[in-house]
Amino acid sequence: xxxxxxxxxxxxxxxxxxxxxxxxxxxxxxxxxxxxxxxxxxxxxxxxxxxxxxxxxxxxxxxxxxxxxxxxxxxxxxxxxxxxxxxxxxxxxxxxxxxxxxxxxxxxxxxxxxxxxxxxxxxxxxxxxxxxxxxxxxxxxxxxxxxxxxxxxxxxxxxxxxxxxxxxxxxxxxxxxxxxxxxxxxxxxxxxxxxxxxxxxxxxxxxxxxxxxxxxxxxxxxxxxxxxxxxxxxxxxxxxxxxxxxxxxxxxxxxxxxxxxxxxxxxxxxxxxxxxxxxxxxxxxxxxxxxxxxxxxxxxxxxxxxxxxxxxxxxxxxxxxxxxxxxxxxxxxxxxxxxxxxxxxxxxxxxxxxxxxxxxxxxxxxxxxxxxxxxxxxxxxxxxxxxxxxxxxxxxxxxxxxxxxxxxxxxxxxxxxxxxxxxxxxxxxxxxxxxxxxxxxxxxxxxxxxxxxxxxxxxxxxxxxxxxxxxxxxxxxxxxxxxxxxxxxxxxxxxxxxxxxxxxxxxxxxxxxxxxxxxxxxxxxxxxxxxxxxxxxxxxxxxxxxxxxxxxxxxxxxxxxxxxxxxxxxxxxxxxxxxxxxxxxxxxxxxxxxxxxxxxxxxxxxxxxxxxxx
Ligand code: ADP
Ligand code: MG
Numbered sequence: 001x002x003x004x005x006x007x008x009x010x011x012x013x014x015x016x017x018x019x020x021x022x023x024x025x026x027x028x029x030x031x032x033x034x035x036x037x038x039x040x041x042x043x044x045x046x047x048x049x050x051x052x053x054x055x056x057x058x059x060x061x062x063x064x065x066x067x068x069x070x071x072x073x074x075x076x077x078x079x080x081x082x083x084x085x086x087x088x089x090x091x092x093x094x095x096x097x098x099x100x101x102x103x104x105x106x107x108x109x110x111x112x113x114x115x116x117x118x119x120x121x122x123x124x125x126x127x128x129x130x131x132x133x134x135x136x137x138x139x140x141x142x143x144x145x146x147x148x149x150x151x152x153x154x155x156x157x158x159x160x161x162x163x164x165x166x167x168x169x170x171x172x173x174x175x176x177x178x179x180x181x182x183x184x185x186x187x188x189x190x191x192x193x194x195x196x197x198x199x200x201x202x203x204x205x206x207x208x209x210x211x212x213x214x215x216x217x218x219x220x221x222x223x224x225x226x227x228x229x230x231x232x233x234x235x236x237x238x239x240x241x242x243x244x245x246x247x248x249x250x251x252x253x254x255x256x257x258x259x260x261x262x263x264x265x266x267x268x269x270x271x272x273x274x275x276x277x278x279x280x281x282x283x284x285x286x287x288x289x290x291x292x293x294x295x296x297x298x299x300x301x302x303x304x305x306x307x308x309x310x311x312x313x314x315x316x317x318x319x320x321x322x323x324x325x326x327x328x329x330x331x332x333x334x335x336x337x338x339x340x341x342x343x344x345x346x347x348x349x350x351x352x353x354x355x356x357x358x359x360x361x362x363x364x365x366x367x368x369x370x371x372x373x374x375x376x377x378x379x380x381x382x383x384x385x386x387x388x389x390x391x392x393x394x395x396x397x398x399x400x401x402x403x404x405x406x407x408x409x410x411x412x413x414x415x416x417x418x419x420x421x422x423x424x425x426x427x428x429x430x431x432x433x434x435x436x437x438x439x440x441x442x443x444x445x446x447x448x449x450x451x452x453x454x455x456x457x458x459x460x461x462x463x464x465x466x467x468x469x470x471x472x473x474x475x476x477x478x479x480x481x482x483x484x485x486x487x488x489x490x491x492x493x494x495x496x497x498x499x500x501x502x503x504x505x506x507x508x509x510x511x512x513x514x515x516x517x518x519x520x521x522x523x524x525x526x527x528x529x530x531x532x533x534x535x536x537x538x539x540x541x542x543x544x545x546x547x548x549x550x551x552x553x554x555x556x557x558x559x560x561x562x563x564x565x566x567x568x569x570x571x572x573x574x575x576x577x578x579x580x581x582x583x584x585x586x587x588x589x590x591x592x593x594x595x596x597x598x599x600x601x602x603x604x605x606x607x608x609x610x611x612x613x614x
Pocket of ligand 1: 192
């Protein structure tokens with residue numbers, strides 16, 4: 001029976017009795033059904049055709065209406081069977097919808113990732129592609145290798161380490177197995193670092209054996225040492241073989257997204273170098289190249305021959321451009337908080353920096369959040385990389401108790417004061433805007449709270465002084481913009497207060513990650529209200545669910561259309577930004593980026609991202 005005929009037939013019937021009424025299917029839905037016809041639904045359709053009572057429907061496939069056979073009266077099929085058929089059909093429809101969603105997502109991700117590879121122009125131009133990882137003189141101990149791969153895998157499972165890549169080095173559960181000299185072991189012990197954390201157990205052997213690596217582990221899990229210790233060992237090896245001469249180096253380069261983080265990383269490396277020097281090892285020189293500090297500081301180290309440079313992208317580009325520093329002998333590149341760096345609009349800078357390298361380097365990327373998009377994009381710059389992942393990429397530290405409170409926009413300042421009473425100091429307060437930071441700072445000072453503030457609008461000296469006073473416990477409260485949210489390791493922060501919800505959920509993860517570090521617990525309080533974007537609130541809701549935290553009723557009440565797709569495939573949440581509350585198909589960040597790109601067409605000024613803060 002073709003459609004017309006059926007229609008007539010139905011019309012006739014419906015006038016007789018309502019039982020035979022076939023519901024109207026809107027055009028949009030009919031189109032969808034047509035599309036789905038090629039997928040799973042057709043299998044069910046075939047099954048249905050075989051069902052007694054549905055045989056008359058086996059006419060023209062084009063006109064097939066999936067609900068029609070079941071909506072018709074089938075006197076010889078029990079109601080229960082009809083009901084089951086309906087459920088089956090609905091499931092099939094749902095499944096093919098999911099497939100469609102997955103396919104669409106894959107396409108979006110591919111189109112975003114394909115854009116441009118993270119490669120230096122010289123390499124691109126010459127078509128150079130390195131095939132093999134750099135060889136180093138380091139090998140895992142024999143007795144560990146002899147235990148076999150399944151033993152290594154068991155160790156990884158115990159430590160919740162996920163690895164991807166070829167020829168994986170084994171995880172090592174003691175620093176002495178990594179063959180560090182006794183001085184380093186002693187220096188670690190002095191800082192109460194006795195047992196490697198999971199990212200260190202797998203990451204250090206990976207980096208020491210010369211492999212490229214993407215390291216993802218939650219905030220405060222000790223990522224710094226994973227890239228700091230190996231470069232110190234490599235430089236020591238070089239220096240012993242042939243001392244660095246004037247204007248030589250650096251051999252290793254570490255890039256950080258903020259000046260404060262660069263300073264902190266520099267201090268950590270300097271600490272180990274000093275310890276080595278005091279034990280009779282040769283001197284290793286580490287230079288700090290960051291904006292806001294006189295260039296002469298860095299230059300004086302560079303002139304003597306520099307082993308390791310720690311830098312922010314802006315100052316580094318400046319030094320390279322003016323030929324004050326070169327990367328001819330640089331063989332080791334690490335980007336800390338790599339995804340944040342790309343996110344802040346440093347992508348083009350990073351590409352330029354890559355083009356200054358001559359020859360192959362070992363490349364390392366670290367962060368607590370690393371959306372798939374960044375991983376794909378970065379892979380083009382890596383040679384046979386190993387991804388080491390401890391906990392889901394983007395997960396907040398489980399040591400942080402996350403509290404979310406509804407506070408009206410205008411009531412926040414007053415509430416802040418009572419919120420400060422929750423824990424003893426030190427407390428960190430984050431706000432998105434510089435003006436808010438200043439206003440909070442002023443208000444707290446007025447109320448007699450020992451507070452300091454830092455943001456991109458303050459000069460470097462003031463920023464440094466503020467961070468130092470807070471680190472030394474001279475001040476109880478630090479008020480800051482997101483400059484202080486990435487990578488900074490303040491000791492024993494008890495409480496992080498988010499005066500506002502950051503626009504990106506990753507920034508939220510990094511902010512609250514300033515507390516609950518190296519095994520201690522901390523509290524994070526976040527103020528939200530009607531002004532917050534719904535998409536970021538949904539991400540927050542799912543992050544809280546994932547971290548097994550209490551979800552307040554107003555967040556719980558938030559529902560989105562795409563929520564039902566959230567657990568699709570192997571990627572949870574959004575593969576573009578890593579948010580858990582939506583899929584890439586409704587990612588507000590992707591949309592914003594595309595919008596920005598569209599409005600930037602024809603404009604060369606890519607620095608319109610407001611990077612001045614960093
Ligand atoms: P991340 O970069 O992962 O956020 P950091 O490298 O800044 O974390 O380390 C956070 C803190 O943990 C530092 O104070 C560091 O000294 C400490 N730490 C690092 N490794 C260990 C370890 N194996 N055991 C105990 N504490 C550690
Ligand atoms: Mg770090």
